[in-house]
Amino acid sequence: MKTKLKKQLGFTIIEVLIVLAIAGLILLVVFLAVPALQRNARNTQRRNDVAVILGAVAEFANSNNGNLVTACNAPSAGTVVFTGAAGTNSSEARVGYYNQLASGACPAVGSPVKGEVSVGSTLTNITTPSGATDYLLIETGQTCNSANSAAVAGSQRSIAAVYEVENGSNSYVESCQSS
Numbered sequence: 001m002k003t004k005l006k007k008q009l010g011f012t013i014i015e016v017l018i019v020l021a022i023a024g025l026i027l028l029v030v031f032l033a034v035p036a037l038q039r040n041a042r043n044t045q046r047r048n049d050v051a052v053i054l055g056a057v058a059e060f061a062n063s064n065n066g067n068l069v070t071a072c073n074a075p076s077a078g079t080v081v082f083t084g085a086a087g088t089n090s091s092e093a094r095v096g097y098y099n100q101l102a103s104g105a106c107p108a109v110g111s112p113v114k115g116e117v118s119v120g121s122t123l124t125n126i127t128t129p130s131g132a133t134d135y136l137l138i139e140t141g142q143t144c145n146s147a148n149s150a151a152v153a154g155s156q157r158s159i160a161a162v163y164e165v166e167n168g169s170n171s172y173v174e175s176c177q178s179s
Helices: 013-063
Strands: 071-074 079-083 091-094 117-120 136-140 142-144 151-153 159-166 172-178
Antiparallel strands (some): 079 091, 136 159
């Protein structure tokens, strides 16, 4: 007599568990990668803003016979305007990350806060704020050191931007770009 084999109509518990384990592993990898991607995007935006700001400061010096920026203000969110002595032409920078200057002047020299820009002329009057993070300091007469982590004395026309980028351990690392 022939015996008929029953057809299996569903998945076994082992097959379901394997699929769930693989799906869980994929979700874990995605959740670990997303914060790093967001951090990298913010760091890229910071670097782009710094390059735009350095360009605006250099443009100011070029159009004002070498006079350097002495102050900045923010007439609207996302715009930083650099100014100097009376009778000089201002220059403007459009920023995406450093846009928290809703309106008004940049913070006082040496006291920037998160996401804001400060302008100074030497390291003696503009220093890395203790406890503050995510700042941008524009320092005229300075250049970046060999490690690109801090500004040091440079020529009168050199301009350095000292700012922080995020690293993987939820903290910030100082970085420097010069024109």
